[in-house]
Amino acid sequence: MASFGLKVIRGVFGAAEHVAPRITGRAAFELFCRTPSTRTLTDGERRAIDRAAEFMAEARHHRLKTATGCVMVHEFRPEPGRESAGTVLVIHGWRSRTEYMRVLIEGFRAAGYKVVSLDLPGHGHSQGRHLNMVNAVEAARMAGEWFGPFVAAVGHSFGGAVAANAIAGSVKDIPPLSAARLVLIAAPSSLPAIFADFSRMLNVGPRSQVAMADRVEYLSGRPLHEFTGDRQLAQAPVPTLVIHAPDDREVPAEHARRYAGAGDHVRLHWAEGLGHRRILTDKGVVERAVGFMTTQQNPSLLN
Numbered sequence: 001m002a003s004f005g006l007k008v009i010r011g012v013f014g015a016a017e018h019v020a021p022r023i024t025g026r027a028a029f030e031l032f033c034r035t036p037s038t039r040t041l042t043d044g045e046r047r048a049i050d051r052a053a054e055f056m057a058e059a060r061h062h063r064l065k066t067a068t069g070c071v072m073v074h075e076f077r078p079e080p081g082r083e084s085a086g087t088v089l090v091i092h093g094w095r096s097r098t099e100y101m102r103v104l105i106e107g108f109r110a111a112g113y114k115v116v117s118l119d120l121p122g123h124g125h126s127q128g129r130h131l132n133m134v135n136a137v138e139a140a141r142m143a144g145e146w147f148g149p150f151v152a153a154v155g156h157s158f159g160g161a162v163a164a165n166a167i168a169g170s171v172k173d174i175p176p177l178s179a180a181r182l183v184l185i186a187a188p189s190s191l192p193a194i195f196a197d198f199s200r201m202l203n204v205g206p207r208s209q210v211a212m213a214d215r216v217e218y219l220s221g222r223p224l225h226e227f228t229g230d231r232q233l234a235q236a237p238v239p240t241l242v243i244h245a246p247d248d249r250e251v252p253a254e255h256a257r258r259y260a261g262a263g264d265h266v267r268l269h270w271a272e273g274l275g276h277r278r279i280l281t282d283k284g285v286v287e288r289a290v291g292f293m294t295t296q297q298n299p300s301l302l303n
Helices: 003-016 021-033 043-051 053-057 098-110 133-147 158-168 191-202 206-220 229-235 254-260 283-294
Strands: 060-066 069-076 087-091 114-119 152-156 182-185 240-244 266-270
Touching: 003 021, 003 191, 021 191, 021 206, 043 053, 043 098, 053 098, 060 133, 069 098, 069 133, 087 098, 087 133, 087 158, 098 114, 098 152, 098 283, 114 133, 133 158, 133 206, 152 158, 152 283, 158 182, 158 229, 182 283, 191 206, 229 254, 240 254, 240 283, 254 266
Parallel strands: 087 114, 087 152, 152 182, 182 240, 240 266
Antiparallel strands: 060 069, 069 114
């Protein structure tokens, strides 16, 4: 967001807090959910998509209808000659798409897994310009109905939070996603903390923040304070591997520690020096994520 535009928005939200906090909160929530246009890609993003063209051509592409629109699911079969060891659901993060998950997907395919990769609403090949936890969990549910149950759900960044919320059944009236294991890579664990950071950045006042929280409860059927990863994973004790870099500047390491506090079924691996995005293409991270599928035979992978 350009500095001048940010200053204008901060000024508007600051003034509106004293005049119409409920309207301001609703507007702030809508801005929070607004996704970047898929037409305004950076040069680096276009190069990454071009490099993944052959990889994407190997997939079967499925358009699924949800309550709020259509999402695209990409189905990758195991490498030739490998019998499927089960199906893994992969979910990307904010301003991301299936193409950017290529290294991880290829790692699971090489190990004999079929991979179903979901483009979240407003991202990649899916429709829309709004993404929130409710329509994201709904999209994961639809993928589960068509391709599940899954031997694992794997998510990066916001996609990890989506996977955790889907498995925990944290959105009212959406059944829990069926997945035997969960891998969270650089994933945020607290929606209230994300809202607080967003509100500080845009100068959204306390009364407007209450209106934002009310909007979350209206859409999800749950109060905002319930959307924390430690609480969710404690209620859904699926074996979980959390992979996080201590130097992650987008999702601080405290989020990983919070997940790890959910119980003994959660294991935490620190990926030193890999930040928020390079962590996705690191060979060691991919090997650890894939190896987590067979940790009963390889307990050292949990250390």
